[in-house]
Amino acid sequence: MPRTSLPPEDRSLSPYTGWTRAHWEAVADRLLTAALRHAGPDHALIALPGPRPSWSGPRSDALEGYARTFLLAALRVAGAGGQDPLRLLDRYAEGLAAGTRCPTGERELTGRDPVAWSAVTDRGQAMVEAASVALALRLTRPWLWDRLPARTRTRAADWLAGALRHTPVDNNWWLFQVTVGGFLAETGHHTEAAEHAVAQGLSRIEQWYLGDGWYTDGRPRAVDHYNGWAFHLYPVLHAHLTDDRRLLDRYGTRLAAHLGQYAHTFGGDGAPLHQGRSLIYRFASAAAPWAGALTGHTPLSPGTTRRLASGTLRHFLDHGALDDDGLLTLGWFGSWPALVQPYSGPASPYWASKGFLGLLLPPGHPVWTAVEEPAPAERGDAVVPVRGAGWLIQSTAADGLVRVHNHGSDNQPADELLPDDPLYARLAYSTATGPAFEGTADNHFALLDGGEASERGPIVPLGAGPGWAASAHRPRIGGAALPGVGVTSLVLAAGAEEIHAHLVTGAPGGTGVRHTGWAVAGSAVETAVTGGGARVRVTGSALVSEAVALHGLDAATTEPVPAGTAFGPAAAVPVLTGTVTGEECLFVSAVRLSGAGTAPPAARVAVEAAPTGHRLRVHWPDGSHSEALIRADGVTVTSDED
Incomplete structure (x- = not known):
């Protein structure tokens, strides 16, 4: 977004980002203005341009364009107390009346009705969009819904009620029924079904609560951003808008616990x-930090909340998330097709509208008037365990990088085995790197068999x-587990240092193994191999990925990432290799991702056999110590903190 289209920065109020509420309002207006240029007849459907439709078809994609931008418009207008100089609500009211007049099952937009909305069906995308429409109507009720003709309200309520009658995908989708049901119950439409849907949806998500503020999204171990922008957002907002203190105490307490750890994941x-x-x-x-401030259920100060939220909005706009026409692209910074799931279409990125939830807080609220405070990642080095998710958050203040070591999320269904998903199966993720979708997998430990690497x-x-x-x-090749083979993996972390240990049991002698580090990317990268270590550096940047063999691994190299990552077209990954030499074989390496210079990993490591496993002693650069006993059936770790 051109800087000339934004208000001047205020570095006194916002010393970290320079942004204020006025910047959020200006960005919202720009996003809406750009999207609304693509509105169809009667403003019922907004068909944004894009490289391909979603698997739901162009009509559903155009409904997404309406619903998701309507939510942004609702937050903008409701946050301004109903002031609507762009006359946004008039357009969305017209679209609501036209789109719900005769819902259709047609997928294409070339049919006889260019304005009809997709009918809500079992596990159909229209159910998702019904939630955005319902929430937008609830937020703007005095200025839109209450002024509609009765027949229009009835038709719209009947369309929304389809979300109550049909079956959702068995994951966060149950919360779409909660959101639709909350609005319909409030307005007196389909009341019995609406109240049942709210109770049923909230009950359903209980089975996925892992504790400490974290959920898995339907599958046994699927922990991701849906925690913040779905599992916490919808129940807390429903409780807040209903003024249900019992529900707010329940879900607000969970949200506060979540934010205490989630805030550490922002770079x-x-x-x-x-x-x-x-x-x-x-x-x-x-969305989640804003929801905490909105409901008062947050451990974060107002200045920290705004610093996190403004920081992430500005981060994407400064890195080209908008195309030349001001539309959000299908990617991370710019367009990057590998990152896009088949269910997403051209308007899908506008679920980002939830990030504007803070506009519901009035201009005089401390979240807008307090001086920005540093994010957790800027206050000092930290290593934070997330037990429910099986994660370890590691951040360093010198470069602001956050790394999350993943020993708990794989997104595998309960009843079938899928190939590894690069966005879930890696050993670690960060705020400055993306996984490789082609070539050698980054942040991965594999057994090698005939040129194939295990998953x-x-x-x-x-x-x-x-x-x-x-x-x-249990390592697998081609979907089949390697007979009798198991891998126990451990990461120890302090400062920017990572020590990784993998105990392989049951593999035949001579089996090759491979451990990879971080895939860093940019316009160009430089690589180097020295002895038992490998390094990749982004040209013109201080971002460096290093891996050093410490025990069991005996060779180092680097491998290019053929298509790059979401962070740049050129990427490479450091690679360490070794060979299994016994029934139990331990492989240990030092890995480092740093944006503050090229100092190599400095931890000192000693490995020795123990009566019941393998003992690993680590002496960290700051003088502290960690010790781990690694066995095939588990690990025991002690440190100076214990």
Whole structure:
């Protein structure tokens, strides 16, 4: 977004980002103005240009364009107390009346009705969009819904009620019924079904609560950004808008617990964690911090909340998330097709509208008037365990980088085995790197067989604690588990240092193994190999990825990432290799991702056999120590903090 289209920065109020509420309002107006240029007849459908439709078809995609931008318009107008100089609500009211007049099952926009909305069906995309429409109508009720003719309200309510009658996907989709049901119950339409849907949806998500403020999204171990922009956002907003203190105490307490850890996943440059599906929603990652401030259920100060939210919005706009026409692209910074799931179409990125939730807080609220405070990643080095998710968050203040070591999320279904998903199966993710979708997998430990590398498959978490996280898996090639083979993996972290240990059991002698580090990307990268270590550096940047063999691994190299990553077209990954030499074989390496210079990993490591496993002692550069006992059936870790 051109800087000339934004208000002047205010570095007194916002010393970290320079942005104020006026910047958020200006960005919202620009996003809406650009999208509304593509509105069809009667403003019922907004068909944005794009490289391909979603698997739901062009009509559904155009409904997304209406629903998701309507939510942004609702936040903008409701946050301004009904003031609507762009006459946004008039357009969306006209579209609501036209789109719900005769819902259709047609997928294409070339049919006889160019304005009809897609009918809500079992597991159909219209159910998702019904939630955005319902929430937008609830937020703007005094200025839109209450002024509609009765027949229009009835038709719209009947269309929305389709979300109550049909079956959702068995994951966060149950919360779409909660959101639709909350609005319909409030307005007296389909009341019995609406109240049942709210109760049923809230009950359903309980089975996915992992504790400590974290959910898995339907599958046994699918932890990602849907925690913030779905599992916490919808229940807390429903409780807040209904003024249900019992529900707010329940879900607000969970939200506060979540934010206490989630806030550590934002980088010093404002970047959210690059992990999980639907990353094209970008600054929707700000929704949870705003929800905490809106409801008063947050451990974050107002200045920290705004710093996180403004930081992530500005991060994406400064890195080209908008195309030349001012539209959000299908990617992370610019367009990047590999990042896009088949269910996403040209308007899908506008779920990012949730990131504007803070506009509901009035201009005089402390979240807008307090001086910005540093994000957790800027205050000092930290290593934070997330036990429910099986994660270990590691951040360094010198470069603002955040790394999340993943020993708990794989996105594997309960009843089938899928190939590893690069956005879930890696050993680690960060705010400055993306996974490789082609070539050698980054942040991965593999057994090698005939030129094929094993996949991680389902992860069994073994725990997370101060400075460590661990898991086990059965390596697979071509979907089949290697007979009798298991891998127990452990990471120990302090400062920017990472020590990775992998205990392989049951593999035949002579089997090759490979451990890879971070895939860094940019317009160009430089690589170097020295002895037992490999390094990749982004040209013209201080961002460096390094890996050093410490035990069991005996060779180092680098491998290019053929198509780059979401962070740049040129990328490479450091690679360490070794060979299995016994029934139990331990492989240990030092890995480092740094944006503050090229100092090599400095931790000192000693490995020795123990009566019941393998003992690993680490002496960190700051003088502290960690010790781990690694066995095939688990790990035991002690440190100076214990």
